[in-house]
Each structure stands twice: as C-alpha cells, then as structure tokens.
Amino acid sequence: MRWSWLANRFVVTFGGALVLAGLWNLYIAFNDDGRITGRVVGPDGQPVEGAAVVLSERTLLVAQPKGNTETGPDGSFRFDGHRLHRIYIEARKPDVGRYGPREFRLYFKGENLDLEEPLRLAGS
Amino acid sequence: MTRTRHWPIHLALGLVSAIMLLPFYWVLKTSLTGENIFVYPPALLPTDPHPFFYVDVWYAIPFFRYLVNSVVVSALVVVANVFLNAMAGYALTRDFPGKAATIMLFLSCMMIPFQVTIIPAYLITAQMGLLNSYFGMALPLMSTIVCIFIFKASFEAIPKSLIEAARIDGVPDWMIVFRIVMPLTKPAIATNVILAFIWSWNSFLWPLVIVRDVEMQTLPLGLSRFLSVVEDTTGALYAFCVMVLVPGLVIFLLAQKEFITGLTSGATKG
Numbered sequence: 548m549r550w551s552w553l554a555n556r557f558v559v560t561f562g563g564a565l566v567l568a569g570l571w572n573l574y575i576a577f578n579d580d581g582r583i584t585g586r587v588v589g590p591d592g593q594p595v596e597g598a599a600v601v602l603s604e605r606t607l608l609v610a611q612p613k614g615n616t617e618t619g620p621d622g623s624f625r626f627d628g629h630r631l632h633r634i635y636i637e638a639r640k641p642d643v644g645r646y647g648p649r650e651f652r653l654y655f656k657g658e659n660l661d662l663e664e665p666l667r668l669a670g671s
Numbered sequence: 672m673t674r675t676r677h678w679p680i681h682l683a684l685g686l687v688s689a690i691m692l693l694p695f696y697w698v699l700k701t702s703l704t705g706e707n708i709f710v711y712p713p714a715l716l717p718t719d720p721h722p723f724f725y726v727d728v729w730y731a732i733p734f735f736r737y738l739v740n741s742v743v744v745s746a747l748v749v750v751a752n753v754f755l756n757a758m759a760g761y762a763l764t765r766d767f768p769g770k771a772a773t774i775m776l777f778l779s780c781m782m783i784p785f786q787v788t789i790i791p792a793y794l795i796t797a798q799m800g801l802l803n804s805y806f807g808m809a810l811p812l813m814s815t816i817v818c819i820f821i822f823k824a825s826f827e828a829i830p831k832s833l834i835e836a837a838r839i840d841g842v843p844d845w846m847i848v849f850r851i852v853m854p855l856t857k858p859a860i861a862t863n864v865i866l867a868f869i870w871s872w873n874s875f876l877w878p879l880v881i882v883r884d885v886e887m888q889t890l891p892l893g894l895s896r897f898l899s900v901v902e903d904t905t906g907a908l909y910a911f912c913v914m915v916l917v918p919g920l921v922i923f924l925l926a927q928k929e930f931i932t933g934l935t936s937g938a939t940k941g
Contacts, residue, residue, distance in 0.1 A: 556925055557925055560921060560925060606731075632726055632727075632730055633723070633726075633727065652721070652723040652726070653726070654722075654723075654726060655726065656730065
C-alpha cells in the first residue's frame with residue numbers, strides 16, 4: 548500500500564522514460580571517447596602501410612573533412628577525440644587503390660567505433 | 672455466443688481503426704527508413720529500418736532546448752487552466768445577476784477565431800513586457816471557455832446539498848472549490864489537463880508572433896525552422912514529426928479514460 552503509487556501508470560511511464568534516459572546517458576558516458584580504429588588491406592588482403600585515411604563529417608547538407616591519418620606497418624589506423632555522429636571514412640594509397648568514401652552512422656556524437664572488417668583498397 | 676454475435680462489429684471497428692491509424696504508421700515507417708513517400712508501388716512493411724534519423728534530428732537542431740521550452744509553456748498552461756477554469760466554472764454554477772448574459776458572452780466569444788484577436792493580444796502582451804517569454808507564450812491559453820464549461824457541467828452534477836452543508840459549516844468558497852468540489856471531478860480535471868496540454872503543445876501562430884529569440888522557440892516553431900533549413904531529408908523530417916507527436920499521444924493514452932468521462936460528464940444530466 549505504501550509503495551502502491553509506484554504502480555501508477557503515470558509514474559511507470561514517465562519514471563521508466565527517465566530511467567531509460569539515465570541508463571542511455573550512462574552508456575554514452577562510458578563509450579564516447581571518439582575513438583575510431585580499423586585496418587587497411589590491399590586487394591590481396593595484405594596490410595597496407597602508409598595509406599592515407601580521411602575522416603569526414605556528413606552533415607544534413609554537406610560532407611566536411613575532419614581529420615586524416617596514415618596507416619602503420621600492420622595497416623592499422625586510429626582517430627581519437629572525434630565529436631561526430633555521421634561520418635565518412637575514405638582510404639587510399641597511390642598505385643594500390645582506394646576505399647570508399649563509406650558512410651558510418653553512430654548512435655551519438657563521439658561514439659567509439661572499432662571497424663572489424665578491414666578497409667579493402669581496390670582499383671588504383 | 673456473445674463473442675460470435677459481436678465479431679462483425681469488432682471486425683468493422685478494427686478495419687476503421689486500421690485505416691485511421693495508417694497515416695501515423697506511415698509517418699513512423701518513413702522516419703525509420705527515410706524512403707521517398709512518392710515511391711510506387713508503396714511498400715507496406717519497412718525495409719532496413721534504423722533509428723539514425725532520430726539521431727540526426729537530435730543533433731541538427733537544439734531539440735532538447737525546444738523540448739524544454741514546450742514543456743515549460745505547456746506546464747504553465749495546464750496549471751493555469753485547471754486553476755482558473757475551476758474557479759470560473761464554479762462561479763457559473765452559482766446564481767448571480769447577469770449570469771445568463773455572462774454565459775451568452777462566453778459562448779459568443781467562442782465563435783471568434785484567435786487570428787482575429789491576435790493583434791490586440793500582441794499589443795497587450797507587449798505592454799506587459801512579456802514578449803519573448805514563457806509566460807507571454809502561455810498567456811492566451813491560460814483559460815479556455817470550452818474547459819470552463821467542462822468544469823461547470825461537472826460541478827453541476829455534484830449534489831447541491833454537499834456544497835450547502837460546507838457553506839453552513841462556514842467553509843469559504845475557494846476552499847469549497849479546491850477541497851470539496853474538485854476532488855469529486857477528476858475526469859473534468861483530466862480533460863482540462865489533456866486539452867490544455869494538446870492546445871499548448873501544438874500552438875504555432877502565437878509563439879511565432881511573440882518569440883524573437885531562437886533559444887525561446889517551441890517544438891512547432893522548431894519544426895518550421897527545420898523545414899526551412901533542410902530540404903532533402905524525408906527521414907529526418909518524419910522523425911522530427913514523431914518526436915513532436917509522441918508526448919501528446921502518451922499524455923492522451925495515459926489519461927484517455929478520464930478524458931472521455933470528463934467530456935461526457937453532464938451530457939446525461941437532467
């Protein structure tokens with residue numbers, strides 16, 4: 548009886564929404580470092596060193612470059628501290644080929660993104 | 672036996688409901704897929720649905736700020752409506768000289784569209800120094816004649832002996848309204864809350880006239896601004912529509928029982 552107000556439909560609905568919003572924000576707080584990691588491989592599947600990787604932001608209207616980096620000896624690359632939620636990633640290396648730009652959409656700004664599938668350069 | 676007899680009616684009602692809900696479903700589906708609404712043949716089921724258009728809207732405009740503005744204005748309107756309309760409705764249940772004329776005045780004022788009075792309302796609000804403020808946005812909706820009559824009908828359904836007994840005990844009128852009569856008219860209060868909330872939530876013209884600062888805009892103004900800034904974002908536009916619609920729908924669904932009781936209370940009286 549004392550806690551029966553908790554079963555009120557208004558309390559359940561709005562309280563539930565508040566709890567969900569709180570949990571979602573908690574999840575964001577632990578996953579918004581703005582880290583993007585991945586690997587670039589050539590047409591033969593071998594890691595490509597020194598490939599240029601460009602990170603662009605896709606707004607509702609245009610795409611703007613926001614960062615670039617080069618892959619290491621194992622073909623890996625990393626961006627830190629981005630505050631974007633709709634991005635393009637593009638990779639290229641002369642004489643080897645290019646990848647993308649491919650769009651990735653994130654659930655919130657700065658969401659960590661670990662690309663499990665390598666970016667495979669193709670064409671030249 | 673009863674179920675067998677009623678199934679054609681239920682089937683017909685279900686079909687009508689489905690037809691009426693179809694536009695809402697279409698808005699929801701488009702907000703999740705972003706597909707062109709003119710595509711032919713139209714797909715009934717969503718293909719590859721995702722929530723990213725909602726994310727786009729959240730970051731494309733200061734949605735949270737607009738939401739807070741709408742909530743503050745609606746809260747002011749709802750509280751003022753319940754408070755002021757209850758007092759006005761109670762007054763109309765009492766006998767006083769000119770009561771019939773007052774009721775006629777109220778009823779005739781209902782026929783004047785708000786667009787006609789918007790310039791005087793603007794001038795009065797400006798004189799009070801309330802332009803570009805929450806209170807100024809809420810002011811014209813703080814008491815509505817329809818809701819006054821809903822309270823009046825509910826109060827008249829309460830036995831007069833109850834009020835007379837309170838009066839004999841020396842209870843003042845304001846206490847009779849808020850301590851004795853209003854607790855007995857919860858459906859009328861729910862109706863007031865829902866109607867006031869929906870009118871305030873969807874109000875566009877008045878905030879458009881008196882709000883100067885982008886930070887003070889409400890959700891309908893934000894939707895208009897979103898339309899003017901962004902042209903080719905069907906999915907984001909529909910997602911925004913859903914985000915504007917949901918609070919009103921939730922409030923209505925939660926209180927629909929009281930809402931319907933409130934609207935029909937007094938209808939069978941006498």
